[in-house]
Amino acid sequence: MPRAFFFWGIMADKPGFPEILSFSPTGYGDELAWAAAISISIAILAYALGLLIGIIGALGKLGGSELTQKVLHGYTTLVRAVPELILILLLFYAGTSGLNALLAEAGFESITINGFIAGVCVLGFVQGAYSTEVLRAAIQAIPIGQIEAARAYGMSPFLQFRRITLPAMLSFAIPGMANLWLIVTKGTALLAVVGYTELTLATKQAAGNTKMYFTFYIVAGAIYLCVTLLSEQGFGWLERRVRRGQRALT
């Protein structure tokens, strides 16, 4: 009796364990799969937005005027010093109500902002600060002689970036960028706190409805873990590819 009790207690909480995860109308499999797709889409778009901000930010920090550098320094310091959760709450509320105040001022009706877009923008804004630092460090790690040589060949700044800076910095940037991707996939879980139904909140609702907490949280954890492990493989392959021809580390 005790052993059976513990098995049900930990693995399933209640009888009906495998069926509840089915894709049928009574199971939660389809809800979880849909929520996982939303989480991953948000992560991809936020990562892309962060990468865009990061490229502009890194170039601005290295080659911009003194003013640009100060502004970017303020941005990266501020974002990295305040917890992500608080930034998400602030930007989520400030972004929506600020936009509505502006719209009201301009004479338009107020709109409700799509949680998906707001999530992408907020996470992208936070990611941008971290990507800026990663890319800046990667560009600075290129031996200065290589860039001087490119300049001596008379390459235009764009050609120099495409042929020399970009390929040379990739091997320095990819470990950091891989880390940021893992952070953003897990960061999407924070959107559950502002009430947006992505994987974590969908899990919470399903677990609350069925009282099968262990089952659902372990399934959600396994989905996140799969994404992480697959991405690690992908980034490992990418790093080997951009490092080909270079001496091995250590």
Add this chain to the structure above:
Amino acid sequence: MNSLKLAAKILIYGTLLIVAALILYWLVFHSRWSWFVEYLPLLIKGLWLTILLLVLSVVLGGLLAIPIGLVQVTGPAPLAWAAKTFCTVIRGTPLLVQLWLIYYGLGSLFPQIGMAYPGFKENFMWLIRLDGFYYALFAFTISFAGYEGEVMRGAFLGVPRGELEAARAFGMSPWKVLTRVWFPRAVRFVLPTLAGETVLQLQSTPLAFTVTVMDLMGVTSKIRQDTFRIFEPLMLLAVLYMCLTFVIVWGFSFVEKMVPQKR
């Protein structure tokens, strides 16, 4: 080119000035801070809970990380495999999922056991009635142990082989090699990264408010619900966390200067 630069400069300055003016306007004419005095005692308690969560989870998690890192280097194989799996799982899943798994999962398991075994209910009532703080502390501790265990593994590996061989050649027992040479050398590697890890840990503590802990974040959301003010409490919170971050960074750089370092 020059006029373009000037235009860009005016644009950036202009935007910054407008944003600053808007925030200032809002702060002066629209923000309300009358709740501050009333909630000050709660805020101080919340700050204390946040600091307590941070310090306890960093200390306990750091202690737990030492064996987790060590067995991955020395073996035995099953332990090394278990430690590696633990680190991968912790680092591969969101802290929020771990926290809710522990809080809702264990939190519903204990009453169930209590229902089945009256003896358990009598002797372990405290376990059934456990405050959210302890669940949060447990989740944060194992999370920190998972991240730091990986760092400790690298640090143990980073100690030059020759130094360990020299220690063994002096006739030191394995335990003595660990406490006299291996561990002290590994800690030097970890110390510079510890400030960053602690800041990251501080930044995950506000999640505790989702399991009813009245830390800084919990007090702030109570203020938001009571007074219907959204931005003022959140702004205060952001400033407080920034101050805590700078205190941590400053404190660790102070400690790092005290530790003698061979360059």
